[in-house]
Amino acid sequence: MTLVNEPINRGEIRKKYCRFKKHGIKYIDYKDPNFLLKFVNEQGKILPRRLSGNSAKYQRKVAQAIKKARHLALLPFVTDGLK
Numbered sequence: 001m002t003l004v005n006e007p008i009n010r011g012e013i014r015k016k017y018c019r020f021k022k023h024g025i026k027y028i029d030y031k032d033p034n035f036l037l038k039f040v041n042e043q044g045k046i047l048p049r050r051l052s053g054n055s056a057k058y059q060r061k062v063a064q065a066i067k068k069a070r071h072l073a074l075l076p077f078v079t080d081g082l083k
Contacts (some may be wrong), residue, residue, distance in 0.1 A: 019053070020055070030074070036062070043079065044076055044077075044078050046063055
C-alpha cells in the first residue's frame, strides 16, 4: 500500500488574537491574581506569546505584572499543581 500525497485536514485554523487589543484593556493589574493565572502554566511559568496569543507589547506588560505579583506574594514562584 502506497501513501498518497493528500492534504492533511487539521480542522479549522483559528487566528490568534491579542485579548487586550480586542477588549480595549490598557492596564494590567498586578493585584488581580485570578486574571494573571490565565497567563501562567501549571508549574507557575509564564506562558510564551505563541501560546497566549498576546502581542509583544502586552506580553511584556503581563510578564512585568506577574513578576510584581510574585514579589508581593500574590502569585507563587513555583508550584506543583497550580490549577
